Amino acid sequence: MRIAGDLLRIAKGEVLGDSWSRQVYSVDASHYEISPAAVVCPADDHDVEQICKYSFAKKVPITARGAGTGLLGQALSDGIILDFTKHMNRIVKIEDDHVVVQPGVIKGVLDKELKKRDKFLPPDPASSNYCTIGGMIADNSSGVHCLGYGNTIDFLDAVDAVYSDGEPGFASASRFDVRMEKLAKLLSPHVDVIKSGYPTVSKNSCGYRLDAVMSDRFMPHKVFAASEGTLGIMTSAKLRILDIPVYRCMMVLGFEDLLGAVSAAPTILKFSPVALEMLDDTVLSRDRTGDKGCLLFVEFAGDSRKIEARLKACREELAGNCSVLEYASDEQSMAKIWRARKGALNDIMKLTVGSRRPIGLIEDTVVHPELLADHAASLLQTYRENKLDYVMYGHVGDGNMHTRPLVDTGSGKEVNLIQRIAGIVFGQVIGSGGTITGEHGDGLARVGYIEMMYGKQITSLFSAVKRLFDPDFIMNPGKKVPVQ
């Protein structure tokens, strides 16, 4: 209560210290539960600076929060929670090729505004109707259409932030503050290690994305992507936007089983779809009894009707392997089809019964799409050998598999089994040049596996970066870098 009382004197925005509010903010979309000391809805950048100064002086942890849809406990803390959805949720400006937004803007709200201007910001998590741009940057979120266009990190052009000591900062390729100059000095001697130490897959939310920071040009703002609020609190961001393609068309393909579907992915990729998604009957048959087999959703988009020819050629090459269940090229029908795919995780979360849950530890691995069939076969064998019920779906065009075994979290034996399986699965994924998380991030669940992913040299760079931005480990501690 003392912290809430102090904050009441400091912040213009609401301060919530009652037990009901603290309970509401003690959960997100993960399995964790941590009650915060207090919650503040900052009114503006100045509020954020003042609150950070307070937490720096008192050494109280501080954690930013968007919509709380993170799947690994990223937005949970026993310190101060800053909720950006209430006041810092403004679209500041929409230009021809970029937007400037406050972090609490809901992606779905931005989508609607952009659509009026025939523009879009491609990363489209299934949670778009609730999740915020701040959360998307901090988790480096992705989605169905990132195959064709890239992930949040690829669209991030500039960030304004407040650092752990309450000082405001700014970062873009052309203009950055003194702390970012220090970041350049810190990382420059290690460019070769960084260049060779990252996976070469199309999406990655594990650790800090130093590979993107030290690309051909110094890109300091990219350090915030996938950083889970551990380096600074973002107060505004500039993101690149694109024109909505003139033509779009899609088909839904039915395969006999998951391995047949996943094996077809490399063939389909030759035709350059913008989306290639998979939904297995382990998800489908739970709410529509009787559905069997595995579906692939394939979308083509572009500014000429040639995309129709690409879809036709793709269908012909696959003839005999699968059946075309649906075809659509009008917006309404396509939106309806995509809703079925995007509802997958929501449906899966409803499978929780008591302590038996679809556990999200190995739920976001990425391997090269050509290796996905082997990876899927190995997962299926592991589930079979250990008699585990499971669900599987994912962004197969990116080699990104979402899978969750159903586990009794009340049973020490089952929890140990999942940890043992995670060690094996992550080992295989890393060994094949992939990542343990493509888009959902590390949070509390995977922070312990980051060193396994990158090795000692790069993880010690992560610790050095963390110390540069947050020497007292008060910014969302326990995420990205273990508490020291």
Ligand SMILES: Cc1cc2nc3c(=O)[nH]c(=O)nc-3n(C[C@H](O)[C@H](O)[C@H](O)COP(=O)(O)OP(=O)(O)OC[C@H]3O[C@@H](n4cnc5c(N)ncnc54)[C@H](O)[C@@H]3O)c2cc1C
């Ligand atoms: C049903 C469902 C479906 C999903 N589908 C997808 C999907 O298809 N693709 C995908 O990539 N993800 C998906 N997710 C995961 C999740 O929705 C995304 O990671 C989302 O971008 C998180 O946004 P949020 O606003 O809820 O962030 P939160 O969960 O509130 O926070 C996430 C992280 O962002 C940090 N953060 C928030 N604001 C700031 C700020 N201003 N400054 C610094 N750090 C900040 C927080 O501290 C935290 O570490 C899904 C989740 C659910 C529940």
